[in-house]
Every structure is written in structure tokens, then in C-alpha cells.
Amino acid sequence: MNVNSVSNVTEEILSAILKCIDEAIHVVNTDGITIFYNEVAAKHDGLEIKEVVGKPLLSVFPSLNEQSSTLLKVIDTKKPIYNETQSFVNLHGRKIETINTTLPIIVQGELIGAVEIAKDYTRIKQLSERLVEVQKSLTHRSGKAVKQQAAYTFVDLLTSNQHFSLIKKKAEKLAKSDSPILVYGESGTGKELFVQSIHNASKRATGPFIAQNCAAIPENLLESILFGTSRGSYTGAVDRPGLFELANGGTLFLDELNSMPFDLQAKLLRVLEDGAVRRVGSTNVISVNVRVISAMNVYPGEAMDQNQLRTDLFYRLNVLTFELIPLRQRKEDILFLSGLFISQYNEKLGKQVTGLDDDVKEIFLSHQWPGNVRELKHTIEYMMNVCEGRLLTEYDLPVMMKNIKPSIESKRSSFVLREHLKEVEVQLINDALKAADGNVQKAAMLLDIPRQTLQYKIKKLNL
Structure with missing residues (x-):
């Protein structure tokens, strides 16, 4: 393969890459003539590629000038422009709003053009x-x-x-x-x-x-x-x-x-x-x-x-x-709010659901609720829509909630009180320290224990 063939293949590969990028890309030479313009840019600007490539920039975007065009400013100054807002009217009279990053193209120390990556935020x-x-x-x-x-x-x-x-x-x-x-x-x-x-x-x-x-x-x-x-x-x-x-x-x-x-x-x-x-x-x-x-x-x-x-x-x-505080740290609110949401959806959906069955209560109390009250409300909404009885059961749970039951049952294998008390103590101390932004004195006040006692527990529990 000769040098010209290699050069042509390289250009084709580069062009294919630029066309695949999900950003608007516009390249001009030092005369302000467009030499590359991808489909994303054409879609942003409401134009056809053939209307832009090979034509002077200002003839396609008549509302721009040498001072307001980020591409022409970079050609003139040879300095990059980052995240600059540009508002212009295209050839068909449509107003476009973009945020542009525009860079000079320098090869072997010589400026040969400028490339612009634009994000359309018109809408x-x-x-x-x-x-x-x-x-x-x-x-x-x-x-x-x-x-x-x-x-x-x-x-x-x-x-x-x-x-x-x-x-x-x-x-x-x-x-x-x-x-x-x-x-x-x-x-x-x-x-x-x-x-x-x-x-x-x-x-x-x-x-x-x-x-x-x-x-x-x-x-x-x-x-x-x-x-x-x-x-x-x-x-x-x-x-x-x-x-x-x-x-x-x-x-x-x-x-x-x-x-x-x-x-x-x-x-x-x-x-x-x-x-x-x-x-x-x-x-x-x-x-x-x-x-x-x-x-x-x-x-x-x-x-x-x-x-x-x-x-x-x-x-x-x-x-x-x-x-x-997150819902998982106020366990009593899980069932309390569940009852309120059930009442709301009874009224909306014309149902007479009386509450949760015992298995669902256990699942709810064991779930971590990463989406907090919003997640709980949407869970109840789903269950209320699909339920057919007077109680919400495991059968009515969303798929993701059903998948957590085995982990709940596995927790029942340990009944050692000392282990569970230690877990609760560690959780409470960590929560108090977070609430106090790491201030031990404030955390001790939240826990209602002397500061020295808290310092001892932090050291003992390696917190």
C-alpha cells in the first residue's frame, strides 16, 4: 500500500470516528471554509451537511460575524475557547443556542484550522x-x-x-x-x-x-x-x-x-x-x-x-x-407511613385494603429503603394497583422487593443478643457522629452519654 493510499485510509477512519461521536463537530480551515461537519451538528443547526461543507462559515450563518463566531475568533487568536455560549440564526432563519468548546488545529507549529465541539441547549x-x-x-x-x-x-x-x-x-x-x-x-x-x-x-x-x-x-x-x-x-x-x-x-x-x-x-x-x-x-x-x-x-x-x-x-x-435522616433510621415511620399511603390509595383507587400482612411488614422493616419515603410511597402505589384482597401480601410486592426475602430469612440464623446489641451500638454511634459532622462532644449530647464514654467506645469498637 503506497503513501497516498495510507493517507486516504487514515482520513476515512478519522472521518468515520468523528461521525460516530455524539457531539456536534464543526471544522473550518484558516479561510473560514467548513471542511468537516458531522450529522449531529447538522441536526442541531437544522441544516443539511451539503449546505455547510465547502462554504464560508458566515454565508451559512449570516447572523454571526468575525467577533461573535467562536470558530473565527480561534482562527484569529490561535487560543482555545472553553464552554462559551453562542446564539445565532442559521441559513433558514432558525435561532440556535449552543455551548461551544473551540480549539485551534496546529500541525508542526502551523495553524491549519479550528475545530468546535458544540452542545445544543436551544430547547x-x-x-x-x-x-x-x-x-x-x-x-x-x-x-x-x-x-x-x-x-x-x-x-x-x-x-x-x-x-x-x-x-x-x-x-x-x-x-x-x-x-x-x-x-x-x-x-x-x-x-x-x-x-x-x-x-x-x-x-x-x-x-x-x-x-x-x-x-x-x-x-x-x-x-x-x-x-x-x-x-x-x-x-x-x-x-x-x-x-x-x-x-x-x-x-x-x-x-x-x-x-x-x-x-x-x-x-x-x-x-x-x-x-x-x-x-x-x-x-x-x-x-x-x-x-x-x-x-x-x-x-x-x-x-x-x-x-x-x-x-x-x-x-x-x-x-x-x-x-x-433516612427512612431506615426511623423504623417506626415505615409502617406508620405505609398505613397513611394505603389510606390515600384506597380513596384514589376505590379499594378497601386494611393494611400489610405480617410477612410484608417483616420485609418492609428489613429493607434498607435507599429511595427513602419516595420509594416506600411508590412501592405502596404499585401494590395497591395489583392487589385483589384486603391485605397487601408478598404476592403484591414489586419484583425487586421479592428478591430481598431470602436475605431476611438468613438473618434469623443468629439469635446471639450480644452480637445484635453491638451492631445497634455501632450503628447509633456512627449515625450520631455523622449528624454532628464528626464533633465528638455534639455526638455525645445526641446519644445522651458523657463525652469520655463515647471516646472510650469509639476506641474500643475501632470506629
Whole structure:
């Protein structure tokens, strides 16, 4: 095989690889002529590949120019651009929103072109902006702020667990404060319901309640959604208030805070410190009166160790902190909530189920419930739909729940009290240390034992 044949095969292999990649890829030469454009890019831009390849970039995307095109900027500066927002109109008049990473292509020290990897978030941006507009219209209807979304109160937080009851009482008392609140707990423990209850028990109950999941929106878009945009801040940008402005006089709930990028966390910290926001692309500062409540599904210490949460932001948010303990640590609530959910679905489905049989009770109490209350509710919902009798039985269990029964029976092989007491003691101490973020003094207070006793047990049990 000669050199030209090898070169042709290599180009074919490279082209095939680029076509298989599930990202939009656009390559231009130093004259701004497109030399490669894959099918994903064509789908994003609403074009055919043949409409783009071999043509000048600006003739295909007439709304761009040498300053606003990330590809042409890289050709001009020979410097890479990472995660930059670009808004443009294609040849057919369709508006496209992308986040681009654009890199210079340098061979043997010479620039031969630029490659762009783009993520299309047009639809996400449209939906997010529509949400902001809806919230804006609700907030300012008839010139008054109206309550949004916060449907739950502490009355809806039902429990028979003493520890959780104390958390509720503490939250009701501290709801009157305007200090930031941090709520953490596993997925499914009811963090948003808890936060809505705090809002409705606060002095801001008549103000707006706006919730935003930080993991659901791309980084560049999240900033504009939170802080708003100023006309001209980027191509296609318009004057639009962010969620902080829309939540003025009320509560802004930021869920999965640990998913927020570090630089955006720094801007959030600034807003908490100053009580003012600055829209993206603007130099004007807008004062806001907003209570921020944040939530995470991991322990704050763990989030900081994994560089998911800024230390300075944590200490600013850590004024008032609540941990919602998992369902497996409040066993009495498993059967208590099961009864409540059965009653709810009896009413919805027109049934007269009276409860769980003994085998199902045993399975429920032995299950770890990784999805917590949400998992329990969905399990009951499934069983209520398929059951035919007056009691929910093993036959009605979801497949995954049926598979755990053998492990339950195997636990019955040991009846040695000392072993089981040790297991319970280790579990309680570990839970207390976690709740106290490793502080032995606080953990000892939770366990209601002297600090010296706890230190002795930690050493003895190798914890």
C-alpha cells in the first residue's frame, strides 16, 4: 500500500470516528471554509451537511460575524475557547443556542484550522426562559406577589419518629428568621416538602416561592437563569430578570447545590453577602430581598472533600442547618407511613385494603429503603394497583422487593443478643457522629452519654 493510499485510509477512519461521536463537530480551515461537519451538528443547526461543507462559515450563518463566531475568533487568536455560549440564526432563519468548546488545529507549529465541539441547549433554554416568564407573570399579576408552588406545610410532614418530630419543631421556630438555611439528606427524604413548609411558616409566606434544581440546567444557562441577562451581553441576549429578582420578598430554593459550578457558587456567596445581584453582561447592581434555602443529597463535609461545595459558601449557609435522616433510621415511620399511603390509595383507587400482612411488614422493616419515603410511597402505589384482597401480601410486592426475602430469612440464623446489641451500638454511634459532622462532644449530647464514654467506645469498637 503506497503513501497516498495510507493517507486516504487514515482520513476515512478519522472521518468515520468523528461521525460516530455524539457531539456536534464543526471544522473550518484558516479561510473560514467548513471542511468537516458531522450529522449531529447538522441536526442541531437544522441544516443539511451539503449546505455547510465547502462554504464560508458566515454565508451559512449570516447572523454571526468575525467577533461573535467562536470558530473565527480561534482562527484569529490561535487560543482555545472553553464552554462559551453562542446564539445565532442559521441559513433558514432558525435561532440556535449552543455551548461551544473551540480549539485551534496546529500541525508542526502551523495553524491549519479550528475545530468546535458544540452542545445544543436551544430547547432547554426556551423551556427555562418560558418558566422564568411564567414566574414573572405570576409574581407581578395585578401588581402583587402571589404564592407559587409552595403547597406543603408542617402539617403535611407526618411522622411517629421522636427525632424527626424535634426537627420539625426546630424548623417551625427558625422559619421566622431570614437567615439562609441548608437542608441535607438522601434522595427521597422529603427535602423540598420540608423547605416548602419552612417557607409557609415564615414571614415570607405570602411572597413568591421559587425552586430551581441546580443539576438540571447547563452551567452557562444556570447563571443567566439565576441572575438574569442584559441586552447585548451575548448575541441574542435580551433584558430579562433572573430568579433572584423574581423571588424578591420571598424564598428561593436551590436544590442539589453541590451540582453548581464553583465559580457560580462564588457569585451566589456574593449575593448572600451583599443582598444584590448583577445581571449577566450588566454593570448595574439590583438590590434583592430574598431568603435562600439550599439542599443537598450528600453530607456537606463530603461535598467539600470532593470539591463539590465551596468552604466559604458552606459557612455562610451553615447558619441554620437541618439533616433529614433516612427512612431506615426511623423504623417506626415505615409502617406508620405505609398505613397513611394505603389510606390515600384506597380513596384514589376505590379499594378497601386494611393494611400489610405480617410477612410484608417483616420485609418492609428489613429493607434498607435507599429511595427513602419516595420509594416506600411508590412501592405502596404499585401494590395497591395489583392487589385483589384486603391485605397487601408478598404476592403484591414489586419484583425487586421479592428478591430481598431470602436475605431476611438468613438473618434469623443468629439469635446471639450480644452480637445484635453491638451492631445497634455501632450503628447509633456512627449515625450520631455523622449528624454532628464528626464533633465528638455534639455526638455525645445526641446519644445522651458523657463525652469520655463515647471516646472510650469509639476506641474500643475501632470506629
